[in-house]
Amino acid sequence: MRKIAIVVGHNASAQGAVRATDGRTEYDWNGELAEQIRALNPAQVRVFRREASRSYAAEIRAVYDAVNAWGADVSAELHFNAAPGATGTETLCATERGREVAEPVQRAMVAVLGLRDRGVKKVGPGDRGHASLVAGSAPAVLLEPYFGSYVSDATRADECRDALALAIFTALGGVNARDVAPEPPVDATTVAALQAEVARLQGVLAEIRALAG
Numbered sequence: 001m002r003k004i005a006i007v008v009g010h011n012a013s014a015q016g017a018v019r020a021t022d023g024r025t026e027y028d029w030n031g032e033l034a035e036q037i038r039a040l041n042p043a044q045v046r047v048f049r050r051e052a053s054r055s056y057a058a059e060i061r062a063v064y065d066a067v068n069a070w071g072a073d074v075s076a077e078l079h080f081n082a083a084p085g086a087t088g089t090e091t092l093c094a095t096e097r098g099r100e101v102a103e104p105v106q107r108a109m110v111a112v113l114g115l116r117d118r119g120v121k122k123v124g125p126g127d128r129g130h131a132s133l134v135a136g137s138a139p140a141v142l143l144e145p146y147f148g149s150y151v152s153d154a155t156r157a158d159e160c161r162d163a164l165a166l167a168i169f170t171a172l173g174g175v176n177a178r179d180v181a182p183e184p185p186v187d188a189t190t191v192a193a194l195q196a197e198v199a200r201l202q203g204v205l206a207e208i209r210a211l212a213g
């Protein structure tokens with residue numbers, strides 16, 4: 001089962017962009033989304049948070065070192081966009097392995113949210129998000145499902161947050177905990193054989209008792 005690292009973008013003291021609807025920050029809103037994704041299969045998903053550090057580089061290094069130490073097979077950092085008048089969904093990657101992860105996640109988010117498809121964007125050194133996308137060993141993506149600065153985007157994200165969590169989880173290779181097959185039941189033949197063995201051993205025990213008596 002693929003190990004999925006969900007990294008919450010930004011940190012507690014610099015929480016990123018703010019939503020036009022309710023003033024909630026990226027760090028706050030995505031912290032909840034991350035926990036929703038994890039709840040779908042806590043054995044498969046771990047949530048990582050960035051801690052404010054001496055430098056941005058050190059902050060990114062520290063969190064992706066933790067992602068590596070856990071042995072993640074894939075990582076996704078959660079954000080939302082902000083820009084005057086802009087709307088839509090986009091996914092960032094920095095490598096071809098990242099793009100293979102990004103394409104299905106982008107499709108899944110667009111299908112759920114129904115916002116403008118801004119596509120998968122491959123970023124280079126110095127571009128927004130690049131440091132996060134190359135810091136870990138696993139293929140990495142950075143998600144911008146909507147523009148928090150755009151009222152109807154933020155409203156839509158709230159309306160379908162459960163579905164968004166499931167879409168991201170599934171597209172990253174998540175297997176829903178409740179869909180994992182239970183242990184196969186013991187069949188009737190096995191039960192009959194065990195009962196016969198118990199009867200035989202009870203007979204042996206009775207003989208031993210008789211001899212001892």
Ligand SMILES: [Zn+2]
Nearest residue numbers: 009016079080
């Ligand atoms: Zn952000």
